[in-house]
Amino acid sequence: MLRSFVCHGRSSQKASFALSFACSWSTKTPSISVSDSLYKLNHKDWLSPNQVLKIFSNLKGPDSVISVLNQYSKRKDYKPNEALYTLIINQLAQSKSFDAIENLMETIKAENRCRLSDDFFYNVIKIYGNMAGRIAKAIDILFDMPCYYNCWPTVKTFNFVLNLLVSAKLFDVVHEIYMSAPKLGIEIDACCLNILVKGLCENGNLESAFYVLDEFPKQNCKPNVRTFSTLMHGLCEQGKIEEAIGLLQRMEQEGVDADTITFNILISGLRKQGRVEEGMELLERMKLKGCYPNSGSYQEVLYGLLDKAMYVEAKQLARLMIRDDMSPSFVSFKKLIRGFCSEMSVEDLDWVLKWMVKQGFVPRMGMWREIVQCVLSGNNTCISSSISEIVNS
Known part of the structure; x- marks a missing residue:
């Protein structure tokens, strides 16, 4: 289990910038091409924020970035800002220097020299989660934001972490993070609840997923087409096609319009049970609802016809697809x-x-x-x- 997220009681870390990187990087000075920008850094003239950004934007490689950053931190006009931190972190991420990013985040926490926005932390969390595969660190940053960086996360950042956990199939941690929303000052929205529904369905826990559906009005949220489509897919995966079709009726009663993805999920579920005729009827129902089928809609019905050796009907459907500029798959032609x-x-x-x-x-x-x-x-x-x-x- 991930670490306990407690903000109070931690001892404050007061490390100098140079010291924080000394343990991770060689003392060997990297080769940096001589330029006017670096000359200005070595000179005593006062540097504007834009000049500092220009210096770092011209650097190549993590060694150069870290060396120049240590050099800049020793100047009297050292005044880092969000733009500089973002530039450096993105440069380190491109070179996959994720340990260096962790060291920099600790230094930022200890120095506390500038106010950082949610966008900054969203970027860091995204790097940890998508590029570095360090999901635990992404969660650490989320909980450290209000405690150590004086920045409350937005629901966008909160939902990104939730979705990150669902994608990694860390379903137990998803619930733990969700329950921490009030502590983080997060007001739950429909997107957040949809992520929970997705995670529960992927985990095969449909009962809890439907419990979340009932939570929407309690959170002053309204389920949307994505909510119902996710639940339908979960039901079809378990062979509960009748319940999935019943959910379509509930959607209509609640004023939520089904889209092409919704119908495709149901058509696919019917095909898996060999109910191709009902799939064809649903295909026609789509058109009546003003939801025009796409190639996936037709392809599922086509596969169903081929599975039942209804080759003449399959040929007619393939002809219709070609007429509407939709190409049947290679497998379809092969079976025909x-x-x-x-x-x-x-x-x-x-x-x-x-x-x-x-x-x-x-x-x-x-x-x-x-x-x-x-x-x-x-x-x-x-x-x-x-x-x-x-x-x-």
Whole structure:
């Protein structure tokens, strides 16, 4: 379990800037190209914040950044600001010098020389979570913000940490962080609750996910289409398609319009249970609701038809997709070819083969064997001509 997040009672750290980096970096001075900017740093002339930024923006490599930062910290006009800290941290992140970032954050905490915004900490947390894979440190920063940096996190930063934990499947920690929202001054919003629903569904805990759905009005929030779609997906994953369809009715009652993703989830769930006819009906229902199907909608129904060996209907749907500038998948064409070969339906096979090539797909060796065997079973000059055209092209 991650460390206990207690702000009070910690001893304050008062380390100088140079000392904080001395343990982590070699004392060897890195080679830095001579420039006017570095000359100004070594000179006694007072430096403006923009001049300091220009000096650091021209540096290459973490050694140069750390060396110049130590040098700048010894000047009488040393006055770092958020822009400088952000620039340095981003430079260190690009070179994957994450230990150096941790050292810098400790120094910033100890020196407390400037006020930092939530955007600054959001950037640091994002680097820790997405680039460094140091989720524990991302959580530390979240809880250190009000205690040591005098900055309260926004709900945007709070939700980013929650989503980070869900993506890492640290579901137990998600609840711990969520319960800390009041201590962090966070007012829960719909996005926050949606992240909880997502995490619970991915963890297979649908009962708790629906409990969160009931929490929306208690938190003065309203569930949106993403809330219901996530729950539907969780239900379909457990084969509870009837409950998922019932949730669609609840959406309509609560005035939440279903989108294409919502219908696609239900169509996919019906297909997995072999209920392709109902999937086709849902496809038509989408259009009546003013929600036009996309290629994923059609593809799920197409797979369902192919799974049930309804090749003629599958060909009609594929024709409709092509008419609407949607290309059936390679697997769809492959199954259609095998299906029509097994049924010795040469005319249909000819159509599939032509359109497969027009969509940019080329039959593989095994498929060619089946096609040739079908052709040789009779005097099929039509498809023989199509094969010749493909080979010659």
